[in-house]
């Protein structure tokens with residue numbers, strides 16, 4: 451109990467530490483290793499308490515609380531593991547960070563995950579992935595034992611981590627485990643940490659996730675691939691459907707350029723993802739090749755157009771192919 455109140459008084463702890471180290475001068479002169487080590491123990495304890503005492507409210511908080519308080523004080527900032535060691539007063543802070551992430555849903559990314567996410571981004575869009583507050587260079591320089599808090603608590607995360615735990619055990623390829631997990635969470639943003647966990651830490655998790663979009667036509671969106679409204683560091687399977695084979699294999703840079711040109715809205719009805727509402731069948735934007743890609747239609751900007759899923763289905767149902775037929779269809783919708 452005595453220790454708890456000391457945590458309210460950093461200055462007192464600082465002075466105690468100096469006294470202990472001054473006394474240690476005598477020990478150092480004696481040639482007795484055992485006594486030297488034992489006499490240093492109180493100093494180690496006081497130093498640990500001094501670190502904890504720096505965090506407001508530390509006298510009544512747990513190590514985990516102090517880690518969270520500290521991270522929330524400096525969100526979107528790369529924090530070294532050693533800092534968390536100082537404020538928590540424990541050496542096993544990594545376990546507490548994991549609890550905050552998995553049981554409490556705080557989006558705390560480790561250096562490994564953040565760097566792996568970044569490495570899969572095109573150079574042009576890297577700066578969007580972690581939002582305007584974090585430079586890509588800062589992420590790239592993150593150490594294995596660095597952490598960064600990328601947003602607010604997500605109370606659904608604990609449930610998702612349970613799902614992730616079962617999907618992780620499935621006897622599937624990395625890509626199929628990731629896809630299974632995204633489909634389990636259709637329409638909900640999930641974090642890179644979750645995908646990395648489902649991939650059992652396989653370093654290619656980021657690439658496999660991107661390929662689901664760029665190769666196989668699953669609408670797996672991120673901030674930097676056409677959903678700038680998404681929380682930083684998250685992925686979302688917008689709908690449980692694959693795009694038409696002719697609309698696959700569009701590079702992310704092209705995708706973003708088309709979406710930006712079309713103001714992130716369906717060129718037929720004007721719908722955009724911010725207008726999403728229950729009961730409206732429009733749930734995502736897709737890119738459509740005017741001249742079909744499988745029939746040698748190109749990935750040039752003027753052969754691509756942004757449509758909502760409803761009007762994309764429409765155009766395929768009516769089998770509108772080719773520039774002229776497409777222009778007529780578009781004009782008929784706008785009149």
Ligand SMILES: [Zn+2]
Nearest residue numbers: 716719758761
């Ligand atoms: Zn539409």
Ligand SMILES: [Zn+2]
Nearest residue numbers: 694697738739
């Ligand atoms: Zn299409």
